[in-house]
Amino acid sequence: MREYLENVRRRAPLIHNITNYVTVNDVANMLLACGASPIMSDEAEDVEDITSVCAGLNINIGTLHKPSIEAMFRAGRRAVSLGHPILLDPVGAGASSLRTETALGLMRELPLTVIRGNISEIKTLALGSGTTRGVDADVADAVTEENLDAAINFVKAFAQRTKAIIAVTGAIDLVSDGKACYVIRNGRPEMGRITGTGCQLSGMMTAFVTANPEHPFEAAAAAVCAMGLAGEIGFGRMQEGDGNSTYRNRIIDAIYNMSGETLEKGAKYERR
Amino acid sequence: MREYLENVRRRAPLIHNITNYVTVNDVANMLLACGASPIMSDEAEDVEDITSVCAGLNINIGTLHKPSIEAMFRAGRRAVSLGHPILLDPVGAGASSLRTETALGLMRELPLTVIRGNISEIKTLALGSGTTRGVDADVADAVTEENLDAAINFVKAFAQRTKAIIAVTGAIDLVSDGKACYVIRNGRPEMGRITGTGCQLSGMMTAFVTANPEHPFEAAAAAVCAMGLAGEIGFGRMQEGDGNSTYRNRIIDAIYNMSGETLEKGAKYERR
Amino acid sequence: MREYLENVRRRAPLIHNITNYVTVNDVANMLLACGASPIMSDEAEDVEDITSVCAGLNINIGTLHKPSIEAMFRAGRRAVSLGHPILLDPVGAGASSLRTETALGLMRELPLTVIRGNISEIKTLALGSGTTRGVDADVADAVTEENLDAAINFVKAFAQRTKAIIAVTGAIDLVSDGKACYVIRNGRPEMGRITGTGCQLSGMMTAFVTANPEHPFEAAAAAVCAMGLAGEIGFGRMQEGDGNSTYRNRIIDAIYNMSGETLEKGAKYERR
Numbered sequence: 001m002r003e004y005l006e007n008v009r010r011r012a013p014l015i016h017n018i019t020n021y022v023t024v025n026d027v028a029n030m031l032l033a034c035g036a037s038p039i040m041s042d043e044a045e046d047v048e049d050i051t052s053v054c055a056g057l058n059i060n061i062g063t064l065h066k067p068s069i070e071a072m073f074r075a076g077r078r079a080v081s082l083g084h085p086i087l088l089d090p091v092g093a094g095a096s097s098l099r100t101e102t103a104l105g106l107m108r109e110l111p112l113t114v115i116r117g118n119i120s121e122i123k124t125l126a127l128g129s130g131t132t133r134g135v136d137a138d139v140a141d142a143v144t145e146e147n148l149d150a151a152i153n154f155v156k157a158f159a160q161r162t163k164a165i166i167a168v169t170g171a172i173d174l175v176s177d178g179k180a181c182y183v184i185r186n187g188r189p190e191m192g193r194i195t196g197t198g199c200q201l202s203g204m205m206t207a208f209v210t211a212n213p214e215h216p217f218e219a220a221a222a223a224v225c226a227m228g229l230a231g232e233i234g235f236g237r238m239q240e241g242d243g244n245s246t247y248r249n250r251i252i253d254a255i256y257n258m259s260g261e262t263l264e265k266g267a268k269y270e271r272r
Numbered sequence: 273m274r275e276y277l278e279n280v281r282r283r284a285p286l287i288h289n290i291t292n293y294v295t296v297n298d299v300a301n302m303l304l305a306c307g308a309s310p311i312m313s314d315e316a317e318d319v320e321d322i323t324s325v326c327a328g329l330n331i332n333i334g335t336l337h338k339p340s341i342e343a344m345f346r347a348g349r350r351a352v353s354l355g356h357p358i359l360l361d362p363v364g365a366g367a368s369s370l371r372t373e374t375a376l377g378l379m380r381e382l383p384l385t386v387i388r389g390n391i392s393e394i395k396t397l398a399l400g401s402g403t404t405r406g407v408d409a410d411v412a413d414a415v416t417e418e419n420l421d422a423a424i425n426f427v428k429a430f431a432q433r434t435k436a437i438i439a440v441t442g443a444i445d446l447v448s449d450g451k452a453c454y455v456i457r458n459g460r461p462e463m464g465r466i467t468g469t470g471c472q473l474s475g476m477m478t479a480f481v482t483a484n485p486e487h488p489f490e491a492a493a494a495a496v497c498a499m500g501l502a503g504e505i506g507f508g509r510m511q512e513g514d515g516n517s518t519y520r521n522r523i524i525d526a527i528y529n530m531s532g533e534t535l536e537k538g539a540k541y542e543r544r
Numbered sequence: 545m546r547e548y549l550e551n552v553r554r555r556a557p558l559i560h561n562i563t564n565y566v567t568v569n570d571v572a573n574m575l576l577a578c579g580a581s582p583i584m585s586d587e588a589e590d591v592e593d594i595t596s597v598c599a600g601l602n603i604n605i606g607t608l609h610k611p612s613i614e615a616m617f618r619a620g621r622r623a624v625s626l627g628h629p630i631l632l633d634p635v636g637a638g639a640s641s642l643r644t645e646t647a648l649g650l651m652r653e654l655p656l657t658v659i660r661g662n663i664s665e666i667k668t669l670a671l672g673s674g675t676t677r678g679v680d681a682d683v684a685d686a687v688t689e690e691n692l693d694a695a696i697n698f699v700k701a702f703a704q705r706t707k708a709i710i711a712v713t714g715a716i717d718l719v720s721d722g723k724a725c726y727v728i729r730n731g732r733p734e735m736g737r738i739t740g741t742g743c744q745l746s747g748m749m750t751a752f753v754t755a756n757p758e759h760p761f762e763a764a765a766a767a768v769c770a771m772g773l774a775g776e777i778g779f780g781r782m783q784e785g786d787g788n789s790t791y792r793n794r795i796i797d798a799i800y801n802m803s804g805e806t807l808e809k810g811a812k813y814e815r816r
Contacts, residue, residue, distance in 0.1 A: 021293040021565040022300055022312050028566055028739035029789050037680055038739065039636065040566050043609050049640030065315050065339065067609065092311065096321030136309055193528070195300035195310065237785050241509050243528025245301050245521040249789040256737070256787025293565040294572055294584050337587050337611070364583065368593030408581055465800070467572035467582065513781050515800025517573050517793040 001267045002260030004212050004222035009035035013210040016054040016079075017203060018042045018072050020062025020091065023196025026248065027060075030200040033256040034226070036207035042068040047075035056084050056210030058203050061102055062091035069102055076110040085113035085209045085216060088164075089202035093117065094124030107162060113209055114220055116167040116202050119143055119151075126158045136192070143172045152181045152272060165220050167205065169198060173228065175221040182221040184269040186228025188235045193244045197251070201227040204255070225267035230254035232266070273539045274532030276484050276494035281307035285482040288326040288351075289475060290314045290344050292334025292363065295468025298520065299332075302472040305528040306498070308479035314340040319347035328356050328482030330475050333374055334363035341374055348382040357385035357481045357488060360436075361474035365389065366396030379434060385481055386492055388439040388474050391415055391423075398430045408464070415444045424453045424544060437492050439477065441470060445500065447493040454493040456541045458500025460507045465516045469523070473499040476527070497539035502526035504538070545811045546804030548756050548766035553579035557754040560598040560623075561747060562586045562616050564606025564635065567740025570792065571604075574744040577800040578770070580751035586612040591619035600628050600754030602747050605646055606635035613646055620654040629657035629753045629760060632708075633746035637661065638668030651706060657753055658764055660711040660746050663687055663695075670702045680736070687716045696725045696816060709764050711749065713742060717772065719765040726765040728813040730772025732779045737788045741795070745771040748799070769811035774798035776810070 031038040041050040057079040090103035118137035159178035173184040205223035212219035234250030303310040313322040329351040362375035390409035431450035445456035477495035484491035506522030575582040585594040601623040634647035662681035703722035717728035749767035756763035778794030
């Protein structure tokens, strides 16, 4: 896994983010922490120029506005024409028609490189159902040791159908390109008590995929390992009285300080 | 006070926030810290669906946009039809016509459960005057030991007229349902040097009111106590060289770690 | 330099910020840290009222929207009519036509007090070229000891032409009013790994200029020294495992705790 992180640090890709205003600052700092550079723009008349000076595009639908939806499509088409990887984070798909339809529309129109979400969001996109609870996955959908084989098959099949890398994150993370599937067991449950760890991962994953154009599948899995490992390292630095706000800082800090070697040693995954 | 916090943690209400982009991340982390879940949406075509999957609605006018104003009314009407509590935080009412008129319009159209603001904002809504200094209360309006009786009467009368719980926060906090009034003396003056402590409280208060449907008045007062107590606990953890940015984290952390028992013991209030 | 900071703390100017949603929270906390008060509004129908209750205007084009561009012009005209200082931070000028044209349009229409950006942004505005790399300065443009004289002459000439104070920040910072030029060597390279240090400086500089109406040039330079010194102080407080997210907090904290005397002693500048 080490080379995928090291390539981000070496190549320092500039990533265009069309993302929600809730977690945007943390996404920017996470991109800087991993060695990439962020730029944000969601104005339709600005995004084509901005995407053109970038190397990858991160689309996150966490707080949609009608004008920003147009910006997502315009930036996406330009990114396709330039051969840039595009990641879609379908935040809240299943919680509203606008979110579900926007995510499905982006999937139809753009050859996405990666779709990263929680299991409820991905089920919504794959099956037209799923029981999204706002922006959090529903317990009924969770990937567990008991339903792991079925979950892997589901993710693989969806990756085959969409021709995108599918990354489903939760207690157990699954990343599939349609042929193989990484099963990743890094992370801490307390990460779910911080807003935006998923958004931060999507930003960082876009950088990993962009900086590793010949190995986007492995790089996407490496980003998941790095995020989970940062959650473990950050948790280990928590002191009495610290809570989710400090934990947020420590996770970004852990990425900032993570070497390829640390990632290599700390990544807990199997490839099936 | 303990049961009101414990009910938030047990029931984990999903709260829809239409709030400003300045402090939105801290509002989300504060909601997670107290045991609730946040979702943000301010797009008119998205908000009805989102409010429908939530249990309470927090409307904050800190950075109004014309489209988000429409979203506030649409979400509000849907919340009313579903019986969800609605909190209004009239940030900057009195500082601009658009803010004042939007707040008054929301008050006219929606049966609000709570209105929470600083004394200048509340005076603006109650009296059509007040000397709001931007988003901060004016010193001339401040609730002090000297004018406390008059302030209590003012807040009670406004609560009676609006049929909403009125929460006025400052050095001394007042929360009234029109019959009684909590006088709360938790908190630290340094909290005023952090952006968004009021917005965070409004988010958390929405969760408290939502998770305690049979005792919204007491729950609103408990949220005020919790926030002030978190300010005290957070301040006690400050180290040399720490300032307002670290203090912000420590306050959210203090809510994250606050037990019902801690709240019960630390709450400083009288009910008049 | 001490009196310029002390005047901010004593006069506590209220600053209207039309700024990007990426770093807005840090800008608000930085303004509070230095003793000023922030208010944010970018809705065209709100900004004239808001600017009228403020004392200075900070315009930052980091995430433009068509409606917010109109708000910049409307707020700017009102600020001019009231005699308020206006600062422009041309984030990403050169990276898109919309950004470049908006910045140039604001320069044409409004008598700006200060323009603060990185060297690539300023070159774009001055020369119609520059090699902006997203929101970061390009290495090819950097001000170094080798090209320092030429850079000073460039900044002075641009200040003369625009009749604005020009502040170019980077490894070496230059601030000129067209006659003299401060050359400032505070700061740490690690500050570039935090999102928004430039935006925070622009907010704080607006407060400095507003609180020192008779010495805007010296006050702008003092703000640059304060920010760089805060970067040094914050860095000195970093512990093992800390990274860019914690560093962000420590820099704001350092401004919060900075006395005029600390600034006076720590400022590293020459006036040419």
